[in-house]
Amino acid sequence: MLSRYSRQVVYNRIGEKGQKTLLDSHAVIIGVGALGTVIANNLARAGVGKLTIIDRDFVELSNLQRQTLFTEEDVKNNLPKAEAAVRHLKEINSEIQLEAVVADFNATNAEKLIRDVDIILDGTDNFSTRFLINDVALKHKKPWVYGGAVADTGMVMNIIPGVTPCFRCLIQDPPVSGHTQTCDTVGVLNSTTGIIGNIQAVEAIKILLKSEAVLKGVLTINIWQTEFDKFEIEQDKKCPACQQGKYEFLNNRTPATTLLCGQNSIQVLPQQNRDISLPEMANRLQKLGEVEYNRFLLRFKTDQYTITVFPDGRAIVSGTENPGKARSLYAQYIGN
Ligand SMILES: [Zn+2]
Numbered sequence: 001m002l003s004r005y006s007r008q009v010v011y012n013r014i015g016e017k018g019q020k021t022l023l024d025s026h027a028v029i030i031g032v033g034a035l036g037t038v039i040a041n042n043l044a045r046a047g048v049g050k051l052t053i054i055d056r057d058f059v060e061l062s063n064l065q066r067q068t069l070f071t072e073e074d075v076k077n078n079l080p081k082a083e084a085a086v087r088h089l090k091e092i093n094s095e096i097q098l099e100a101v102v103a104d105f106n107a108t109n110a111e112k113l114i115r116d117v118d119i120i121l122d123g124t125d126n127f128s129t130r131f132l133i134n135d136v137a138l139k140h141k142k143p144w145v146y147g148g149a150v151a152d153t154g155m156v157m158n159i160i161p162g163v164t165p166c167f168r169c170l171i172q173d174p175p176v177s178g179h180t181q182t183c184d185t186v187g188v189l190n191s192t193t194g195i196i197g198n199i200q201a202v203e204a205i206k207i208l209l210k211s212e213a214v215l216k217g218v219l220t221i222n223i224w225q226t227e228f229d230k231f232e233i234e235q236d237k238k239c240p241a242c243q244q245g246k247y248e249f250l251n252n253r254t255p256a257t258t259l260l261c262g263q264n265s266i267q268v269l270p271q272q273n274r275d276i277s278l279p280e281m282a283n284r285l286q287k288l289g290e291v292e293y294n295r296f297l298l299r300f301k302t303d304q305y306t307i308t309v310f311p312d313g314r315a316i317v318s319g320t321e322n323p324g325k326a327r328s329l330y331a332q333y334i335g336n
Helices: 003-009 015-023 034-046 072-076 081-092 110-114 127-139 190-208 278-285 323-333
Strands: 026-030 050-055 097-102 119-122 144-150 153-159 218-222 227-231 257-260 265-268 290-293 298-302 305-309 315-318
Touching: 003 015, 015 190, 026 034, 034 050, 034 081, 034 119, 034 144, 034 190, 050 081, 081 097, 110 127, 119 127, 119 190, 127 144, 127 153, 144 190, 153 190, 190 218, 257 323, 265 323, 278 290, 278 298, 305 323, 315 323
Parallel strands: 026 050, 026 119, 050 097, 119 144
Antiparallel strands: 144 153, 153 218, 218 227, 257 265, 265 315, 290 298, 298 305, 305 315
16 A cells, blocks of 8 residues: 555655655645645645645636646636646545635635644745734644745745744735735746745655754745755744734634736625525526536626636636726626
8 A cells, every 4th residue: 555655665764654644644735826736746646645725716728837737628627726636636646535625715714724634835826815824823733834936936934833933923914915026927937836836845744744854944946046045034022923822814804805816806705605506697697798607617708807606606807906896796797
């Protein structure tokens, strides 16, 4: 049974005991895009026994440049990223448990989604979710691995509650949007996300095995200049999260709309949880525009807008960056 992991079992820092620990471990990957696909691919092949994969988005053609688990078929089939990732991972390793969660990871569901996991992997592309992960991880004493990548630069940091400084010791508050470089404005090389995702995956394995070799401090890379650096950071004695136990992002009510990174799209959350019948909705919307749907989502095109609706009532409105416009399109076509 361990034979498929033989190359890892003979590696003296893992061995048979380490492999069994990995098989008994549960990791959650939040966001399965450029970093998340690399992390999920490695952890599935390495035999981490249970992987939960959370993502709110669907696969698009422009993802394929760097999101290594996806194919053109996934784009054609309008698959949510979490679902597509799990389908491919099952072909890679059918002996581990894989769970797809097509949802927005936010303050209303964060605690439930991480309760049973041993480690949290950051595959997100935005600061507000990372601050939320930091809060929920500290509150429930779960280690998490931060990773970020833009253009030719990237960063990795391990946050181990009670042992290391936390993410808010590194960055006090989320940067004001529009003031940070994003993949949208400066692009990203697939080698950047590949390297950062690979390092996050091996840090996760070291943390799960309680290795003393875990990365301490922050790793930074610039692959165009071929520079790799590490720097130490201190615990911030006034840190609201790890020093005062104030979980401001976890206790914050989740905003009803979110601008999605680099997509000219807005995510709209329903006012309460809904259970939408996609075939019925398709029937109703057919008179008003172009509709297609599958088991996971419904896509409706009207004028310059495309609205993608999920069965829980969540929607992604493409063709606008105006939250008010997105809400009103939602009210008009999906209803409240
Ligand atoms: Zn802190």
